[in-house]
Amino acid sequence: MYNFEFYNPVKIIFGKGEIAKVGSQIPQGEKVLMTYGGGSIFKNGVYDQVKAAIAGFDVIEFGGIEPNPHYETLMKAVELVKKENITYLLAVGGGSVIDGTKFIAAAVYFDGNDPWDICAKKAPVTKAMPIGAVLTLPATGSEMNGNSVVTRAEYQEKLSFGSPLVMPQFSVLDPEVIFSLPEKQVANGIVDAFVHVIEQYLTFPVNSPIQDRFAESIMKTLVEEGPKVLANRADYDAAANFMWSATMALNGLIGVGVPQDWATHMIGHELTAYHGIDHGRTLAIVLPGVMQVRRQEKKDKILQLGAQVFGITDGSDDKRIDETIQATVDFFESVGIPTRLPDYNVPAETIAKIADRFEKRGYTVGETKIGPAEIKLILENRL
Numbered sequence: 379m380y381n382f383e384f385y386n387p388v389k390i391i392f393g394k395g396e397i398a399k400v401g402s403q404i405p406q407g408e409k410v411l412m413t414y415g416g417g418s419i420f421k422n423g424v425y426d427q428v429k430a431a432i433a434g435f436d437v438i439e440f441g442g443i444e445p446n447p448h449y450e451t452l453m454k455a456v457e458l459v460k461k462e463n464i465t466y467l468l469a470v471g472g473g474s475v476i477d478g479t480k481f482i483a484a485a486v487y488f489d490g491n492d493p494w495d496i497c498a499k500k501a502p503v504t505k506a507m508p509i510g511a512v513l514t515l516p517a518t519g520s521e522m523n524g525n526s527v528v529t530r531a532e533y534q535e536k537l538s539f540g541s542p543l544v545m546p547q548f549s550v551l552d553p554e555v556i557f558s559l560p561e562k563q564v565a566n567g568i569v570d571a572f573v574h575v576i577e578q579y580l581t582f583p584v585n586s587p588i589q590d591r592f593a594e595s596i597m598k599t600l601v602e603e604g605p606k607v608l609a610n611r612a613d614y615d616a617a618a619n620f621m622w623s624a625t626m627a628l629n630g631l632i633g634v635g636v637p638q639d640w641a642t643h644m645i646g647h648e649l650t651a652y653h654g655i656d657h658g659r660t661l662a663i664v665l666p667g668v669m670q671v672r673r674q675e676k677k678d679k680i681l682q683l684g685a686q687v688f689g690i691t692d693g694s695d696d697k698r699i700d701e702t703i704q705a706t707v708d709f710f711e712s713v714g715i716p717t718r719l720p721d722y723n724v725p726a727e728t729i730a731k732i733a734d735r736f737e738k739r740g741y742t743v744g745e746t747k748i749g750p751a752e753i754k755l756i757l758e759n760r761l
């Protein structure tokens with residue numbers, strides 16, 4: 379196992395009815411900007427619950443943060459924060475709202491020309507406004523990590539940044555928010571959480587049984603509980619297990635001391651940037667290609683995944699690897715997510731554009747540092 383430091387100060391408040399505790403988590407006297415998305419919170423009662431919980435505070439609202447939050451929208455919030463002397467940010471939504479709010483928190487104090495440099499040039503975040511979160515969509519883990527992904531629409535660029543300073547001070551996870559989620563978003567969340575685990579697991583062995591067993595338990599739980607949530611959105615126990623799995627998948631714990639990949643995410647972000655495909659769906663497209671093209675380098679872990687998560691134990695190594703890749707594809711498709719580029723009308727020309735972008739940025743990705751040539755092969759595998 380590699381050396382590591384682990385720090386996660388996010389307070390999790392989990393369970394039905396717990397949104398009522400939001401007000402008690404924010405220090406008295408703060409002036410709050412409540413951020414949200416396109417309006418789902420008005421239809422499912424979350425808005426009313428949050429407003430009741432923070433009734434004692436001076437609150438200003440900023441709605442309209444879109445999926446794959448846009449820099450252009452978030453900069454309007456930055457202006458509002460400055461104009462209204464806001465002191466505390468409360469994000470109410472899915473990964474996009476929470477990520478967007480993290481960007482606002484950092485951009486407000488950015489000491490430079492353009493806060494986009496935080497993403498594009500990895501300009502350091504030296505100060506951020508405190509954030510609290512009410513999660514409405516289990517998927518990204520943003521509620522318990524310091525990561526954020528922002529899209530600059532005018533450049534068709536989707537880039538990330540990370541800082542412990544933008545980790546929420548608290549996040550409320552009430553599984554009942556899942557009841558109103560459309561099937562598509564539940565499926566996206568299942569796949570996103572599953573692939574977060576894969577990115578921290580499907581690399582090469584470093585003798586880390588604790589991380590491996592944690593990772594396998596999260597994946598098994600998603601495989602077992604995900605379909606229950608899809609079948610019956612009112613199944614509270616399944617919703618609770620799904621929600622906690624998604625948080626545990628990307629709160630840092632399973633990734634400490636082990637190699638990490640993230641090639642699937644980096645390539646997937648380009649598919650969203652060029653074609654607007656939902657984040658979870660891009661991962662379902664790319665991951666089988668990564669597994670196929672990197673099957674030798676990832677052999678030991680693919681065999682372990684097959685045995686521990688999908689019960690694939692018979693036959694030659696090659697046969698088990700083939701079956702494990704197929705089982706992964708079958709799992710994604712079983713929740714209703716197609717896994718090939720033509721399913722999303724992505725033309726073959728996009729592959730060259732993406733490979734070119736990685737070339738120009740000088741990016742290599744994955745635990746074995748793959749570059750444009752391999753990225754091209756991975757995407758060609760998905761035609």
Ligand code: NZQ
Nearest residue numbers: 415416417418445446472473474514515518520525558559
């Ligand atoms: O905007 P509203 O009206 O709220 O509707 C949203 C949105 O249309 C809707 N929704 C959310 N909660 C709902 C609901 N509809 C009904 N009932 C509810 N309870 O769902 C739609 C999608 O929401 P979004 O927040 O975009 O989805 P998700 O949570 O999957 O977030 C995706 C974003 O997170 C980034 C992705 O790249 C993408 O930009 N990621 C962030 C990560 C992180 N911070 O660590 C890691 C991930 O890998 C990912 O990259």
Ligand code: ZN
Nearest residue numbers: 518570574643
């Ligand atoms: Zn993801």
